[in-house]
Amino acid sequence: MSTSSPASSPATRRPRRGLDLLLPVVPALLVAVLLAVGLSACGSGSGGSDEASGSAGTDQAVDPASADGDWPRTVQTDDDTDAELTLDAQPETIVSTSVTLTGSLLAVGAPVVASGATAPDQEGLSDSNGFFLQWSDAAQEQGVEVAYENSAPEAESVAQYSPDLIVVAKTGGDSAMDIIDQLRDVAPVLVVDYGTRSWQDVTTLLGEATGQEEQAEEVVSDFDSKVAQAKESITVPGGDTSAFIVASDDSGDAMVLTQESPQVQLLTELGFTMATVPADVQGEESMGERGDIIELSGENVQKGLVGENWVVVAADQATRDTMDSNEAYTTAAPVRDDKVSYMPSTTFRLDYYSAQEMLDALTESYSG
Template sequence: MTASARLPRRGLGLVAASLAALVGLSACSSGDTPAAGGQDASAKRTITDVTGKQMEVPANPQRVLALSEQDLDAVLALDMRPVGTVNGRGQKTPPRYLGDRVKDVKVVGDITTPSMDKVVEANPDVILAGGLTDENLLNQLRQVAPTVVTYKPETDWKTAFRTEADVLNKTEKAEAVLADYDRRVQEVKGKLGPNANAEVSIVRWNPKGPGVMQTQQFASLVVADLGLRRPAAQQEPGFSHGAPLSLEALAKMDGDWLFLGTLTPDGEAVQAMEQARNTPAFQQLKAVRDNHLVPVDGSLWTSRGGPLGARAVLDDVQKAMAK
């Protein structure tokens, strides 16, 4: 689908008309509501996004639109309230692990396919565009507000978080959040006892079978921070998951502990996983025999995330493995 197909039938003309209306509203209300902290709402900063594009952004953003689950996590972790976001990948809602934090946040579409009508209605003053690469879509978003690509596929979550915080002029807050994460890592490590050297398997079950999460994927990095090891069969570099395993190759998803989830709480992937769990090959896995199979939220463990997601992964590890 082309970017233009994502626009409503009235196309860019509607975007332009809506923008004109918003500009009129802004002109009528300028000076009525000062920026938080008494800062000049019109003040700008120049930043460079991960694609090398320079742009001006508000020095004190008030209306942030987060177009990826990682951007959404970052905005919330920085104690800001986004004016809109997108559904998590493969989901009909924002990431489930964020719970009530996103209860009243307006959804403007799906990840990589936001509705331009809804983007305009959100009236953002800056747009965090996640890892979008569609230049047509990015150009449409730039007509609404400064639009910042905040990460590439290979960008680790901490680097992405620092980029997102810099765009929002919240670098000191971000460093405090990361320091709190580091303290939490040490706390959980201290509670693992004999499991401190365990091999941990992380798997997303897809409709076509289980995919082992690669070593630089989000949850894999959190587990590595804890000093936990991945099994020898799970050393594939990358930022997502490997090819689906056949039932004959299920041994590759084994470990001392197996954290297993699906992106959605129902649907084809869940049905396929439940059918496989009754097979002899699945029942023979060491983690299953030892009662070390841990069902997890795949929208957290097998997608992209930020500091809030990382702490939630730590909580899951502590709950399952602490002795």
């Protein structure tokens, strides 16, 4: 399989640079990358990789009794202090404090009026508002405003919109859990842990919480159909495959995506056989309790990325430069044998929009 470029879509045609300065998360290893990325909407709570990519999770869904459109309704929240949240009426004004979750809200047509944002104008990543490129157009059409930048969450900025629902990410660099008590004084708060839910499950939950359950079902069903079509059109390479993100700091470090990551779940759904990182080179899992990535130092890259094929996620120009110059990669068999495929920058987090971009890129890479 020849080395492939990302699929030609409006977002991925734009020039890209490193993912620096996206999020203020600083784990021990891969500092530069994790400042920029926090993989989103990861594996379902059950941890099953074979089923999570193709359908929304049902084990963490909202109370089915609420799915008939009646209000009030009770939905599950991932807040440690309360397993359920009761909403008296369908939300009409939503503020998302998580730039990760905003895409899923937009996908189901929820009335989100403002969102947390990352640093603006990052090539291949964010628009002038700091919104992710994969859903930037949808946000513009809906008139979504910037509540604040991720690095400085403010309850006062949220309150000015008089929301009747606030959506908060439990984990990641766009989490506003530090100010959640202040946010609760403003409006009901729905906490979503995108580190333990598939993006489909996140979409389903947000659809139920906002009264947009039919649209959420259509979103997931639409993607299921596209995955089935892609599966018929691609040729899965022989041997195992390793999927990973390359650090943007020239260290050669990498983050291997595990079976809990949505990217690997998509690859598995398409028929790829994923390689397992040997136990003797596995580092500590990053981002708290999340198990969607395994950190590798540059010296352990080839020992950990044992797949005969490599899928490089969130591959900007800095990624390609590292792959072309750092011996951790240049001497690896998949590079020598031209068995590397690059995914768009937007694929470091998957929602309905970026999942489609990754699917397009995989179809282009492995068609025929």
